[in-house]
Amino acid sequence: MLAYFTIIPAIIFLLIEPYNRNRFVRFHSFQCLFTAAALIVLHVCLSFLSYALPLIMFPIWGLLGLAEFALWVLLVVKAYQHQMFKLPIVGDFAEKQANA
Numbered sequence: 001m002l003a004y005f006t007i008i009p010a011i012i013f014l015l016i017e018p019y020n021r022n023r024f025v026r027f028h029s030f031q032c033l034f035t036a037a038a039l040i041v042l043h044v045c046l047s048f049l050s051y052a053l054p055l056i057m058f059p060i061w062g063l064l065g066l067a068e069f070a071l072w073v074l075l076v077v078k079a080y081q082h083q084m085f086k087l088p089i090v091g092d093f094a095e096k097q098a099n100a
Contacts, residue, residue, distance in 0.1 A: 001079040003029045004072060007036055023098050028079050031087065031094035035075075038090055039068060 003010040003025070010029040013019040020026060046064070050057035078085035086095060 001028075001076055003032045004076050004079060007033060024082070024084065027084060027094050027098035028075075030097045031075070031091055034090040034093050035071075035087060 003013055010032040013025050013029045042064075046057065046060070050061070075085065075087075084095075086092065
């Protein structure tokens, strides 16, 4: 659950000895990192679009922020409940890396 709070704990959990052997911790750490990377790419793409259409993008940024917060709460709760909740695309990559 702590891996989802920032990127730094996710990286630390992948490097520290007792945690990097636990498949559950590795899965959620990788899912956190891959989700953060996907959201960064989405933000960069939308920022280019917001230069062209600033009035249309203002409500989209607000909805994106709410969706990111809801996603974060969902992932934290599922990790706290010890569930392997996989996001559609990112979860498959995380599962492959956790099993490796």
